[in-house]
Amino acid sequence: MNGLTIEKMSIGQSASFGKTISEADVYKFAGITGDFNPAHVNEVVAADGMFKGRIAHGMLGAGLISTVLGMYLPGPGTIYLKQDLKFTAPVRFGDTITATCTVKEIFAEKNRAVLETVVVNQNGDVVISGEAIVMPPKG
Numbered sequence: 001m002n003g004l005t006i007e008k009m010s011i012g013q014s015a016s017f018g019k020t021i022s023e024a025d026v027y028k029f030a031g032i033t034g035d036f037n038p039a040h041v042n043e044v045v046a047a048d049g050m051f052k053g054r055i056a057h058g059m060l061g062a063g064l065i066s067t068v069l070g071m072y073l074p075g076p077g078t079i080y081l082k083q084d085l086k087f088t089a090p091v092r093f094g095d096t097i098t099a100t101c102t103v104k105e106i107f108a109e110k111n112r113a114v115l116e117t118v119v120v121n122q123n124g125d126v127v128i129s130g131e132a133i134v135m136p137p138k139g
Contacts, residue, residue, distance in 0.1 A: 003075020005139040006108050015073035017064055018098035021056045021091055029060045055090040061128050064099035065117045067135055074113065075102055077137025083117070085130040096122040101132065111135055 019025075030036050032093050038045035039055055046054040062085055069078055091097055105114040112135055119128035 001076045002137050004136060006074075006106060006111050006113065006136045007139065009074060009103055009106055009113055009136060011019075011103055011106065014100055014102040015068050015074065015084065015099050016100040017067045017072065018096060020096040021060065021093060023093050023102050025060065026054070026056050026093065029057050033057070036066050042075060051090050051092075053092065055092055056095075057084075058087045058091075058128065061087075061091045061097055061099075062130075063128075064097060064119060065101060065128075065132065068099050068101045068117075069115070069132060073103070073115070074134060074136035079135040080132065081112070081135055082133040083130060084132075085117075085128055087128055089121070089125050089127045091121065091127050095127075097127060099128075104131070111138070 026040055035057060039049055040057055043054055069080055073121055099108055099119045101115040101117050104116050115132045117130045117132050121127055
């Protein structure tokens with residue numbers, strides 16, 4: 001199973017992946033990464049914080065961008081080279097977030113593509129924005 005080669009990509013092409021973020025997702029992510037910040041895992045402490053409750057790790061939401069790039073556009077065989085991220089709103093337990101990656105630039109001679117990366121919640125609010133550089137699989 002191989003993803004799209006640079007020759008099969010085009011400006012404006014996009015793909016998306018969505019998921020509802022559960023409490024279990026957040027605890028699994030905390031366990032895998034070791035990030036047990038109370039903002040994510042302690043309701044009593046988080047209730048007094050700026051978000052007035054627990055929120056998902058920003059990088060958990062950003063992980064959905066990796067899913068799009070690695071599974072859909074360009075897809076399997078893609079090497080993820082760079083990512084810039086801006087976290088613009090919290091992701092709360094129960095939010096359904098969708099990552100969309102859109103081809104912005106193609107550098108065929110270097111086998112590189114630049115994609116705009118955006119994650120929105122179920123209300124259409126942007127929670128993460130940025131830009132990725134990838135190396136699509138060779139044909």
